[in-house]
Amino acid sequence: MPSTIELKQETEVKVESIPAHVPIVKIDKLNVYSKGTHILKDVSTVIPKNKITVLLGPSGCGKTTLLKCLNRLTDLYPDLKINGSIKIDGEDIFDAGRDITTIRQKMGLLLQRPYPLPMSIYDNIAYGLKLKGIRKKKIVNAKVEKHLKEVALWDEVKDRLKTSAQRLSIGQQQRLCLARGLAVEPEIILADEPSSALDPISSKVIDEEFLRLKSDYTIILVTHSLRQAKRLGDNIIFMYYGEIVESGPAEQVFENPQSKILQEYLRVGH
Amino acid sequence: MILSRKLKDSISSKWMLACLSFCLLLPLAIGSGLVLKSLPLLQSHSLKELIFSEDWFPSDNQFGFWPFIVTSVWVTVLALIISIPLCLLSSIYLTQFAPKWVLKFMRPVIDILAGIPSVVYGVWGLLVIVPLVGDKIAPLFHQDSLGYSLLAGAIVLAVMSIPYILNMLLEVFRQIPVELGEASLSLGATKWETIKHIFIRKGSSGILSAFGLGFSKALGETIAVLMVIGNVPQIPQSMFDSGYTLPGLIANNYGEMMSIPSYDSALMFGALLLFVIIVIINIIFRYIIYKSELI
Ligand SMILES: Nc1ncnc2c1ncn2[C@@H]1O[C@H](COP(=O)(O)OP(=O)(O)O)[C@@H](O)[C@H]1O
Ligand SMILES: [Mg+2]
Numbered sequence: 001m002p003s004t005i006e007l008k009q010e011t012e013v014k015v016e017s018i019p020a021h022v023p024i025v026k027i028d029k030l031n032v033y034s035k036g037t038h039i040l041k042d043v044s045t046v047i048p049k050n051k052i053t054v055l056l057g058p059s060g061c062g063k064t065t066l067l068k069c070l071n072r073l074t075d076l077y078p079d080l081k082i083n084g085s086i087k088i089d090g091e092d093i094f095d096a097g098r099d100i101t102t103i104r105q106k107m108g109l110l111l112q113r114p115y116p117l118p119m120s121i122y123d124n125i126a127y128g129l130k131l132k133g134i135r136k137k138k139i140v141n142a143k144v145e146k147h148l149k150e151v152a153l154w155d156e157v158k159d160r161l162k163t164s165a166q167r168l169s170i171g172q173q174q175r176l177c178l179a180r181g182l183a184v185e186p187e188i189i190l191a192d193e194p195s196s197a198l199d200p201i202s203s204k205v206i207d208e209e210f211l212r213l214k215s216d217y218t219i220i221l222v223t224h225s226l227r228q229a230k231r232l233g234d235n236i237i238f239m240y241y242g243e244i245v246e247s248g249p250a251e252q253v254f255e256n257p258q259s260k261i262l263q264e265y266l267r268v269g270h
Numbered sequence: 271m272i273l274s275r276k277l278k279d280s281i282s283s284k285w286m287l288a289c290l291s292f293c294l295l296l297p298l299a300i301g302s303g304l305v306l307k308s309l310p311l312l313q314s315h316s317l318k319e320l321i322f323s324e325d326w327f328p329s330d331n332q333f334g335f336w337p338f339i340v341t342s343v344w345v346t347v348l349a350l351i352i353s354i355p356l357c358l359l360s361s362i363y364l365t366q367f368a369p370k371w372v373l374k375f376m377r378p379v380i381d382i383l384a385g386i387p388s389v390v391y392g393v394w395g396l397l398v399i400v401p402l403v404g405d406k407i408a409p410l411f412h413q414d415s416l417g418y419s420l421l422a423g424a425i426v427l428a429v430m431s432i433p434y435i436l437n438m439l440l441e442v443f444r445q446i447p448v449e450l451g452e453a454s455l456s457l458g459a460t461k462w463e464t465i466k467h468i469f470i471r472k473g474s475s476g477i478l479s480a481f482g483l484g485f486s487k488a489l490g491e492t493i494a495v496l497m498v499i500g501n502v503p504q505i506p507q508s509m510f511d512s513g514y515t516l517p518g519l520i521a522n523n524y525g526e527m528m529s530i531p532s533y534d535s536a537l538m539f540g541a542l543l544l545f546v547i548i549v550i551i552n553i554i555f556r557y558i559i560y561k562s563e564l565i
Contacts, residue, residue, distance in 0.1 A: 073452050101458045108456070113449070118472040
């Protein structure tokens with residue numbers, strides 16, 4: 001285990017030295033099929049570092065599938081056939097022989113609904129650390145505190161760290177899930193409609209969190225809420241039936257949509 | 271119209287309450303019936319003597335149930351030691367690793383196994399397991415055994431309890447949301463780490479219930495065990511010895527020993543013991559489950 005930590009630290013140093021405009025994720029001709037259906041069609045795009053890239057599109061268009069390709073959770077579904085390439089920091093994640101667990105630790109995942117691990121609040125965050133081989137009580141304690149503060153949860157839970165995470169409110173659970181993802185020190189945050197199950201206040205907290213976090217992380221946010229896309233997005237990728245129809249900087253995409261479908265989507269969404 | 275709907279509504283809820291009360295009262299009724307029937311024996315013998323004495327000589331009016339209690343619990347625990355790891359690993363394999371069609375194929379197989387009458391398992395035990403234990407397994411351990419033994423009983427019982435426990439475990443693992451696994455994997459866990467640390471913990475109360483129910487069912491199993499365990503009222507010294515279980519004792523002798531006074535009362539007391547053991551085991555499992563849910 002210790003060797004992987006050292007490795008990890010090295011790669012982090014390397015990423016730090018990459019200038020911000022360099023893409024961190026490069027997707028090339030990605031196709032995903034499931035039995036008869038073609039779920040993602042020739043998806044090619046780049047995702048820039050330290051920006052919030054919003055995946056926008058009606059439900060069923062393949063946003064979640066694209067997100068799951070990025071950290072290869074698609075491995076869980078043997079039905080899915082995937083070809084094309086996804087490069088993260090220049091390394092193809094589909095290359096045989098790449099260690100999938102280190103690839104996944106580069107990305108924190110936030111799902112539609114929070115799924116706290118069946119353990120205490122403290123252990124929810126310590127879990128990822130343990131997997132990385134970090135076991136020293138002092139370090140773990142410090143990291144738990146740091147990341148709970150990062151998501152503005154520390155003050156609410158500091159007196160009950162050892163109680164079950166299941167007893168938190170949904171909004172708190174979602175922030176805990178964000179914190180546990182941050183604790184493994186990813187470069188990228190993958191968020192799949194993270195506030196769709198939350199009340200307005202919790203979802204605002206998450207939104208603000210993202211705006212703050214983007215100076216340290218690259219965020220890929222799936223949403224079908226136009227409002228959230230406008231509030232948070234630096235870059236927009238608009239998808240429709242498995243294809244990227246339009247993409248670019250937020251102002252450009254929203255002010256000057258090129259395709260009929262996006263124009264329609266923006267009009268209906270208002 | 272509205273009146274009749276309201277009436278139906280209130281009648282149906284009362285009806286359900288009645289059913290529920292019936293279910294709740296049933297164990298109480300059975301328990302008190304057994305106490306009543308074993309009273310004659312309890313009046314002439316002390317409880318301590320009945321439970322802890324090893325002497326089973328009904329014709330001398332000595333009724334020590336200790337050998338039966340020990341055999342029953344021992345054979346059940348042994349059976350679960352065999353079947354629990356098998357069930358746990360197969361349910362994990364079937365729900366997490368195997369292609370979907372394997373699970374689809376296994377379901378009816380499990381149902382068929384569960385539907386086989388216990389006497390058939392008994393015959394199979396008699397023809398296959400008893401000789402296997404006597405001729406093959408016991409010599410491995412440098413033991414002499416006729417084959418009619420706790421081990422033979424435990425193997426038959428284990429096989430019988432597999433479909434029962436497996437079915438419950440499959441349900442437990444099926445109900446764990448995929449997203450929980452995705453969350454764990456995305457933190458860098460391997461599939462095995464995810465199963466070990468997350469799924470087993472998430473399913474712990476269901477898994478424990480399955481074990482508890484399996485225990486109760488195995489403890490009460492009668493015919494199949496009776497056919498292979500030898501039915502000798504003694505405290506077995508090893509798993510290659512014969513024994514006699516409480517259910518076996520009752521099934522073999524009820525209504526047969528009219529000549530011996532208080533024999534029937536003693537058998538009722540045996541049933542009461544069985545009942546009490548099952549209640550105690552259930553309480554213990556409930557407590558463990560309660561504790562496991564607190565985390
Ligand atoms: N594991 C899978 N097997 C088969 N089809 C799938 C699978 N996952 C997603 N799909 C299909 O792919 C399409 C896109 O789904 P998804 O990526 O969840 O869309 P979105 O997140 O944009 O709502 C849907 O039609 C869905 O039915
Ligand atoms: Mg989706």
